[in-house]
Amino acid sequence: MSSPKDTTAEQAAEPRPDRPEDRVTEPERQRRRGRWAATGGAGTVAVTLLAFVAAMVIGAVLIAVADPDTQAASKYFFSYPWDTFTAAGRAIGAGYRSLFEGAIFNPNTAANGTLSGILGPISETLVNATPLILGGLGVGLAFRAGLFNIGGQGQIILGATFAGYVGFAWHLPVGIHLLVGIVAGIIGGGVWGGLTGWLKARTGAHEVITTIMLNYVALYLLQYLLSVKGFQRPPYGQAISNVVDGNARLPHLLGRDLRLHAGLIIALLAAYGVHWLLTRSTLGFRLRAVGANQFAARTAGMSVERSYVIVMLLSGALFGLAGVSQILGTNSAITGDIDAGIGFDAITVALLGRGKAGGIVWAGLLFGALHAGGVQMQASTGTPIDLVVVIQSLIVLFIAAPALIRALFRLRATGGGVGQQIAKGWNG
Amino acid sequence: MTATDARTPGPDSEIIAHEVVEPPQSLRSRLGSGAALVGVGLVCLVLFGISESARTQAEFVLNPDHPHLSVTLPARWSSIVLGVVVALLGAWQMARGWSRRGIRTVILVSLLCFVVSFLCWAVSGAPGTSFDLLGLLQATIVTAVPLVLGALAGVLCERSGVINVAIEGQMLAGAFAGALVASIASNGYVGIIGAMVAGGLIGLLLAVFAIRYLVNQVVLGVVLNVFALGLTGFAYDALMQPNTESLNSPSTFDPIAVPLLSKIPIIGPLLFDANIIVYLTYILIVVVDVALFRSRWGLRTRAIGEHPLAADTVGIKVLAMRYRNVVMGGAVAGLAGAFLTIGSIGGFSRNISSGKGFIALAAVIFGRWSPRGAIAAALLFGFTDAVATVLSFTQTPVQIPSNILLMLPYLVTVFAVAGLVGRVQAPAADGEPYVKQ
Numbered sequence: 024m025s026s027p028k029d030t031t032a033e034q035a036a037e038p039r040p041d042r043p044e045d046r047v048t049e050p051e052r053q054r055r056r057g058r059w060a061a062t063g064g065a066g067t068v069a070v071t072l073l074a075f076v077a078a079m080v081i082g083a084v085l086i087a088v089a090d091p092d093t094q095a096a097s098k099y100f101f102s103y104p105w106d107t108f109t110a111a112g113r114a115i116g117a118g119y120r121s122l123f124e125g126a127i128f129n130p131n132t133a134a135n136g137t138l139s140g141i142l143g144p145i146s147e148t149l150v151n152a153t154p155l156i157l158g159g160l161g162v163g164l165a166f167r168a169g170l171f172n173i174g175g176q177g178q179i180i181l182g183a184t185f186a187g188y189v190g191f192a193w194h195l196p197v198g199i200h201l202l203v204g205i206v207a208g209i210i211g212g213g214v215w216g217g218l219t220g221w222l223k224a225r226t227g228a229h230e231v232i233t234t235i236m237l238n239y240v241a242l243y244l245l246q247y248l249l250s251v252k253g254f255q256r257p258p259y260g261q262a263i264s265n266v267v268d269g270n271a272r273l274p275h276l277l278g279r280d281l282r283l284h285a286g287l288i289i290a291l292l293a294a295y296g297v298h299w300l301l302t303r304s305t306l307g308f309r310l311r312a313v314g315a316n317q318f319a320a321r322t323a324g325m326s327v328e329r330s331y332v333i334v335m336l337l338s339g340a341l342f343g344l345a346g347v348s349q350i351l352g353t354n355s356a357i358t359g360d361i362d363a364g365i366g367f368d369a370i371t372v373a374l375l376g377r378g379k380a381g382g383i384v385w386a387g388l389l390f391g392a393l394h395a396g397g398v399q400m401q402a403s404t405g406t407p408i409d410l411v412v413v414i415q416s417l418i419v420l421f422i423a424a425p426a427l428i429r430a431l432f433r434l435r436a437t438g439g440g441v442g443q444q445i446a447k448g449w450n451g
Numbered sequence: 452m453t454a455t456d457a458r459t460p461g462p463d464s465e466i467i468a469h470e471v472v473e474p475p476q477s478l479r480s481r482l483g484s485g486a487a488l489v490g491v492g493l494v495c496l497v498l499f500g501i502s503e504s505a506r507t508q509a510e511f512v513l514n515p516d517h518p519h520l521s522v523t524l525p526a527r528w529s530s531i532v533l534g535v536v537v538a539l540l541g542a543w544q545m546a547r548g549w550s551r552r553g554i555r556t557v558i559l560v561s562l563l564c565f566v567v568s569f570l571c572w573a574v575s576g577a578p579g580t581s582f583d584l585l586g587l588l589q590a591t592i593v594t595a596v597p598l599v600l601g602a603l604a605g606v607l608c609e610r611s612g613v614i615n616v617a618i619e620g621q622m623l624a625g626a627f628a629g630a631l632v633a634s635i636a637s638n639g640y641v642g643i644i645g646a647m648v649a650g651g652l653i654g655l656l657l658a659v660f661a662i663r664y665l666v667n668q669v670v671l672g673v674v675l676n677v678f679a680l681g682l683t684g685f686a687y688d689a690l691m692q693p694n695t696e697s698l699n700s701p702s703t704f705d706p707i708a709v710p711l712l713s714k715i716p717i718i719g720p721l722l723f724d725a726n727i728i729v730y731l732t733y734i735l736i737v738v739v740d741v742a743l744f745r746s747r748w749g750l751r752t753r754a755i756g757e758h759p760l761a762a763d764t765v766g767i768k769v770l771a772m773r774y775r776n777v778v779m780g781g782a783v784a785g786l787a788g789a790f791l792t793i794g795s796i797g798g799f800s801r802n803i804s805s806g807k808g809f810i811a812l813a814a815v816i817f818g819r820w821s822p823r824g825a826i827a828a829a830l831l832f833g834f835t836d837a838v839a840t841v842l843s844f845t846q847t848p849v850q851i852p853s854n855i856l857l858m859l860p861y862l863v864t865v866f867a868v869a870g871l872v873g874r875v876q877a878p879a880a881d882g883e884p885y886v887k888q
Contacts, residue, residue, distance in 0.1 A: 180774050229868070229875060231813065232813040232817060232864065235863065236862070238503075240861050240865075243857045371677055407688035409680075409684035410685055411681075412685075420671070424660055
């Protein structure tokens with residue numbers, strides 16, 4: 024990652040006036056870049072929006088290709104080409120309209136005038152966003168310390184298992200039960216993540232390997248538990264756990280009819296906590312120093328090993344909270360797919376949010392909205408929800424390559440791409 | 452392994468000329484690892500050897516067609532002896548300490564002893580139970596083939612300086628295209644080509660974004676995995692599922708018995724009675740290993756992965772070579788995907804690679820970016836996976852839940868990585884984009 028930066032110093036010493044950006048010296052360029060960031064990075068916002076547009080355009084092509092009417096019309100494309108285009112346009116319009124209706128506002132249900140009719144889509148968006156924000160924070164925090172946590176799946180499972188077990192096996196008073204459940208979830212996720220950090224600190228085992236392997240271990244552990252009496256719900260036919268007590272459930276925020284629960288508040292608090300940790304605390308400074316250059320950090324007297332353990336504990340704990348949101352909020356019993364793919368989606372959220380707490384919240388909201396809309400789209404137009412996955416990956420891909428977006432839309436160059444300061448290579 | 456050997460030179464011991472000075476192990480780590488080994492030995496001794504549940508006889512059938520090739524071990528005594536051996540090795544580590552090179556062998560031997568004594572115990576469960584060793588090894592090969600191919604793909608990319616986290620996506624694209632093309636063309640060989648093209652296309656995306664647009668390569672790999680998962684899932688739901696007959700019913704390859712070689716007992720049916728993709732895997736293993744360390748291409752590939760500026764200075768076209776190698780790597784991973792569909796079960800299903808690409812990635816790192824190491828890692832994983840699968844159908848003295856057994860390959864990998872491999876050093880320029888001046 025350092026080689027282009029190393030070489031720019033030489034470029035500055037030998038300016039080449041043939042390219043406009045080469046006329047500017049490197050310190051000046053960095054100063055301008057800093058100013059862009061300070062003013063909120065207008066170029067960054069534009070690139071983000073245009074990346075979204077480009078991804079939606081490609082998504083539209085996919086909708087058209089998958090639409091049966093369009094397929095039928097394309098069979099006589101050379102006789103009546105217009106038929107194909109109208110059919111495609113109709114399919115794309117219907118698809119994206121239902122995506123919007125599922126995620127933001129649905130005029131049909133809102134016409135009833137009920138609260139759930141009006142706020143239903145937003146509630147779904149926020150419910151989907153909650154674990155994504157928490158998981159994204161976990162991945163982003165690990166990124167900042169130079170670690171790549173692919174173990175979200177396992178950490179969510181452990182968090183949900185711990186919290187869920189406390190939720191249905193213990194019976195405590197109102198308030199205390201929920202609190203104990205949340206703490207149990209944090210411990211579950213934290214232990215699973217911390218294990219990876221400890222292995223890395225003690226033996227140097229690469230976190231990418233250990234987190235992947237521990238994902239599978241957690242997955243099989245959960246499947247085992249779901250076949251054990253005391254965990255599995257009677258009459259023991261299905262792989263589903265007992266139901267969490269009402270006392271341990273996260274309270275609903277917008278009444279019983281809407282699924283939005285207090286997990287969102289936890290997620291926002293966690294985002295603030297991570298922001299504070301990274302920008303205002305000594306520990307956060309140490310973590311960032313280790314992430315920026317572990318050898319320099321070691322020379323400066325910081326314990327790199329301890330930082331690895333701590334950051335993986337915290338990252339796992341955040342995923343544990345995502346598990347809490349899943350089991351004490353969104354669902355009420357543990358099933359084999361309690362992680363719902365959040366462990367991997369969280370990585371893209373963290374990348375889109377550029378590893379920063381505020382960015383991750385927005386990225387989580389966007390992906391939550393896309394997911395909520397995707398469910399509606401699949402239900403009403405039959406377009407597979409995988410379309411949303413494609414769009415998500417394309418957004419991150421385009422944002423990561425600002426040069427491509429600028430070339431597509433003929434913008435002027437500013438700022439760097441996503442992931443330039445996060446996610447190091449294997450050697451740290 | 453402690454933090455002190457952070458500077459132990461790289462994966463490729465062949466190019467290291469100087470002697471590595473080993474710092475002495477700390478007393479604490481020596482006692483810890485020794486105690487762990489003694490613990491493992493005691494488990495073998497007590498749990499598998501002396502305990503109530505252990506029986507006396509363990510029969511291992513090497514080849515069902517040749518009953519005289521079976522091996523019968525006295526289960527209890529084998530476990531006791533092996534347990535004592537491991538415990539003694541551990542005690543020596545605690546008392547005097549093995550050298551750093553010695554400890555690797557010790558851990559490997561202990562692992563082997565543990566596996567054998569565990570198998571002795573497991574097989575002795577019910578009288579008349581025998582253990583099909585050949586079936587076990589065959590299952591190992593079947594599990595290992597896609598991992599080996601995926602790992603080779605990773606090695607090809609990363610040795611030339613481009614991190615390939617997208618092995619999973621390349622596999623998935625290959626699996627999808629393999630099934631699709633083979634169904635349309637009614638010809639498996641065309642399917643293989645289709646799979647390699649699809650994997651290569653994801654490789655090309657990786658190359659373009661990593662090399663031309665300088666996107667962070669770890670980020671890129673993750674995103675491409677998601678992209679391939681979404682795209683294949685979408686196409687599967689929207690196109691394949693409604694037209695299963697015409698688009699997703701490829702025929703699989705029949706095994707081809709190599710004349711003479713397939714007649715060798717044990718090795719013959721194990722290695723030389725397989726389908727075309729397995730043979731392609733053998734060829735690729737040899738070609739990649741030899742080419743990487745014995746050819747001009749290999750020297751250049753390693754050069755652009757370690758020090759692209761130096762390579763450029765002597766006239767190697769760094770970027771062109773990276774493009775070529777990454778696309779080749781993608782094609783190899785696509786072949787791995789083809790094995791998952793037309794090479795074994797036939798039709799494609801959603802997320803059919805189910806994380807095998809990530810395990811292949813782990814094998815690359817585990818094998819320290821060398822083809823041989825990666826293959827060894829893939830075989831280790833395949834073997835433990837096969838043991839777990841076979842044992843979940845075997846009547847063991849104490850019934851172990853199958854889900855616990857299925858954790859085995861992953862746990863073994865974690866232990867092996869933590870105990871045997873430790874800190875690894877990637878090619879120096881791995882993941883760093885090269886900007887020509």
